Amino acid sequence: NAGVTQTPKFQVLKTGQSMTLQCAQDMNHNSMYWYRQDPGMGLRLIYYSASEGTTDKGEVPNGYNVSRLNKREFSLRLESAAPSQTSVYFCASSETQGVYEQYFGPGTRLTVT
Amino acid sequence: AQSVAQPEDQVNVAEGNPLTVKCTYSVSGNPYLFWYVQYPNRGLQFLLKYITGDNLVKGSYGFEAEFNKSQTSFHLKKPSALVSDSALYFCAVRGTNTGGFKTIFGAGTRLFVKA
Numbered sequence: 001n002a003g004v005t006q007t008p009k010f011q012v013l014k015t016g017q018s019m020t021l022q023c024a025q026d027m028n029h030n031s032m033y034w035y036r037q038d039p040g041m042g043l044r045l046i047y048y049s050a051s052e053g054t055t056d057k058g059e060v061p062n063g064y065n066v067s068r069l070n071k072r073e074f075s076l077r078l079e080s081a082a083p084s085q086t087s088v089y090f091c092a093s094s095e096t097q098g099v100y101e102q103y104f105g106p107g108t109r110l111t112v113t
Numbered sequence: 114a115q116s117v118a119q120p121e122d123q124v125n126v127a128e129g130n131p132l133t134v135k136c137t138y139s140v141s142g143n144p145y146l147f148w149y150v151q152y153p154n155r156g157l158q159f160l161l162k163y164i165t166g167d168n169l170v171k172g173s174y175g176f177e178a179e180f181n182k183s184q185t186s187f188h189l190k191k192p193s194a195l196v197s198d199s200a201l202y203f204c205a206v207r208g209t210n211t212g213g214f215k216t217i218f219g220a221g222t223r224l225f226v227k228a
Contacts, residue, residue, distance in 0.1 A: 004156070035218075040122075042203060042218040043157075058215070090156055098207065099145055099164045102216070104156030 002026055004105035006091050012111045013081045021076040021108050023091030029103070030096045032074040033058075034066060036087040037107075043090065049074055050097060081112045115140045117206045119219035126194045127227050134189040134222045140208030146187040147205040147216070148178055157203060163187060174198070194226045 007022045025032065030051045035043040045058030047066040055066050063085060065077045074093075078085060088109050092102040117138045126132045138144055145164055149157040161172025168180045178189045189202060204219040 040220055042220040044218075045215065092156075099162070101147060101159040101162055102157075103159070104149075106156050107154075 004091055004093055004103050006089075006105035006108050008108060009106065010109050012113065013078075014113055015082060017081050018077065018079050019081065019110075020078075021089055021091075021110075022073070023075065023105060024073045025091075025093040025103070026072065027093060027103065028071070029093035030071070031094045031100075032068065033092040033094075033102065034064075034074070034076045035090045035092065036060065036085075037090060038087050046076065046089075078110075081110075083112045086110060086112045115206060115208050115215065115217045117204055117217050117219040119202075119204055119222045121222050122220075123223045123225060125225045125227065128196055129193050132191050132194040132198070132224065132226070134202050134204075134224060136187045136189065136204030136219060138185050138187065138204070138206040140206055142208045144187075145207045145216075146178075146180060148172065148176070148187075148189050149203045149205065149218075151201040151203065151221070153200075160189070160202075194224075196226050196228050199224055199226045 004025045033048045034046040037043050044060050049055045049068040052071045067075045088107050090107050091105040094100040094102045147162045148160040151157045161170050163170045163180045171177045176191050201221045201223050203221050205216050207216040
């Protein structure tokens with residue numbers, strides 16, 4: 001049981017380049033999330049997907065897009081990377097909203113130069 | 114607006130001593146409260162949660178947390194710290210009157226347990 005997997009683990013981009021971060025879960029969870037983690041700021045929600053076929057903005061969605069490809073997969077796209085997007089990105093999933101805890105992937109460390 | 118505060122950036126304890134990591138919150142409605150732990154270069158792992166019922170919640174690895182409604186706190190505790198408990202700890206909260214999935218995470222508290 002792999003849980004939540006993310007690819008790639010590390011990435012370096014130049015300003016203006018684009019990339020897609022991939023996330024998959026094998027726990028049959030309905031809800032999935034993308035967060036970014038910056039020093040001293042905890043985790044901030046970028047986008048979430050309550051269930052297959054739905055996505056919605058979180059706290060810091062500007063500069064990002066998402067796709068809930070199916071129940072298992074939830075990708076995050078940076079169309080034109082900026083240095084301010086240098087961060088560690090975590091994907092998470094949960095059974096559904098509210099009372100259920102989230103399960104996190106190992107993270108992607110992104111540097112934009 | 115929802116918020117969660119972890120007032121200490123770092124907590125230092127000696128192995129074998131009790132530890133406390135503090136968390137206070139502000140939400141609309143009743144709170145759902147969570148503690149997560151993050152080891153270096155890893156994702157967050159769930160430790161425990163409070164939804165309703167008994168104010169003392171027990172979780173993984175011998176950790177427990179006490180919900181105090183009057184003080185709007187949810188402090189994480191362990192009776193006897195281990196060196197292996199050294200990690201980054203996050204408190205998270207979601208209010209029952211908020212829509213969507215807006216669980217708010219604190220900034221994190223780094224726990225250092227000295228042998």
